[in-house]
Amino acid sequence: MNNPPDISQDSKEYEEYAHGIRKHVRGYLMVGALLLVFTGLTVALSYVHFGTQKANIAVAMLVATVKAGLVAAIFMHLAAERRLIYRILIFTGFFVLGMFWLILFAWYDYPIFR
Amino acid sequence: MEIPYTVSNRPDTGLWNAKIGIWLFLASEVMLFGGLFSAYIFLRIDAPPGMWPHGLLNVPVGTMNTAILIMSSVTVVLAWASLKMRKYNAYWWYMLATITCGVIFLTVKLAYEWPQKFDHFGIYIKPEALGKYEQYLGNAYAAEKGLPPRLEITGHLHNRAAQNDPNIKEYEVALDPLNADPTNPEMDRPHFWPRSATEKIATIEKEDVQYATMFLPRHSAYFASYFTITGLHGLHVLGGVLVFIYMWLPVSKRLYQQNPEHLANRVEVSGLFWHFVDLVWIFVFPLFYLL
Structure with a gap:
């Protein structure tokens, strides 16, 4: 119905397309x-003491965010x-930031303001 | 009737349907894990000094599992690319590798990491009795070094019957290295390589104990959030593995022969789910294992 004929049926078009994928690999x-x-x-960084625990958390979350960004941008x-x-x-x-907020x-x- | 827009783009959205479907689903997943992570943050900032344990998980094993998930993310995207290039054989092998990685991850978690925790004993000492066990806690030393107070003695419980038998008045515990040698500066911070319990046995009277438990969810807010989040994450890994097995079986080869692009799209959306599961783990690993 809405599905076009398979792209691989047109060999020239398919070659171009497969080439694009190959570059991504x-x-x-x-x-x-x-x-x-x-x-x-x-x-390694988690065993380096950056002064306070908060600083260590910030560094680890920074690295994790970079990793997550790579996964999201490239793999996804x-x-x-x-x-x-x-x-x-x-x-x-x-909404997720709202939830963290x-x-x-x-x-x-x-009650005890810390 | 044929399901529409499995490979062609719907004119109004510009996308094939499953792609939007998986992203809406992932949006709900973000909220699900976001809720659990915000609970983690709240529990952690609310934990009194000394009540958020550090260094109780096996970091080398956690690192290995992180690497396994990352490699499986690579193999699943290569499986998808192989289908796009119409190389079913390569697809089959990459898919097998992905499934294997998922199964290894789950096996390590369920057959090694969790049972080890279930077998580890923690005893919180009543505040008034802390001085009596100073030789195992080293609180004077900890205070001098600016370390958080130590309220718990951990190790391997020798008289296991003591857990349920009210007639047994004390716990006999083979101490963990920190409690065996609490004033050793080497014990100030967690180590990469886990150290097993020592030969040193401590006898702790039950009347001095606030509460004692194996490392189960009830042990602490830390383990409660650890088991909840890694458990839910593990269920996601299991779900992904089951979907991948279906796509790897001969039944999917038939779909490939009819419409390879359809199978490629199925692999792409299940891959998106799999990458999301990897992405969650990227945060779980430092938050629970390292920090």
Whole structure:
């Protein structure tokens, strides 16, 4: 009905298309290697004392955010995606940040102000 | 009737349907895990000094599991790319590798990491009795070094019957290295390589005990959030593995022969789910194992 004939039926068109994918494969492997390096880095940095525990948490979360960004941008193809997907994610980000903000809200509601 | 827009784009959204479907689902997943992470933050900042344990998990094993999940994320994206290039054989092998990684991850979690915790004993001492066990806690030393107070003695419980038998008046515990040698500066911070319980046995009278338990969810807010979040994450890994097994079985080869792009799209959306599960783990690992 709505499904077009398989792209592989047109050999020329398919060649172009497969070539594009092949170029990506290298990128995926490099991102995978980078993620492994960052994993080692975050483990190593957790044994470095950055003065306070808060500083260590900030460093670890920074590395984790970079890793998560790589996964989202490359593996999940968010680096180049349709606008509708971004719109869904903006909504999600708004609500999830709102939920984290609620912690702060509740925290200052606590009787013993610390 | 054929399901529409499995491979072609719907004119109004510009996307094939499953793609929007999986992203809406992932949006709800973000809220689900976001709720649990915010609970974690709240419990952690609310924990009194000394009540948020550190260094109780096995970091090398956790690191290995992190690497396994990352590699499985690579293999699943390569499986998808192989389908796009119409290489079913390569797809089959990459999928097998992904499934294997998922199964290893779950096995390590369920057959090694969790049972080890279930077998580890923690005893919180009543505040007024802390001085009596100073030789195991070293609180004077901890205060001098600016370390958080030590309220708990951990190790391996020798007289296991003591847990349920009210006639047994004390716990006999083979102490963990920290409690065996609490004033050793080497014990100030957690170590990368876990150290097993020592030969040193401590006898702790039950009347001095606030509460004592194996490392179960009830042990602390830390273990409660650890088991909840890693448990839910593990269920996601299991779900992903089951979907991948279906796509790896001969039944999917038939779909490939009819419409390879359809199978590629199925792999892409289940891959998106899998990457999300990896992404959650990227935060779980430092928050529970390292910090």
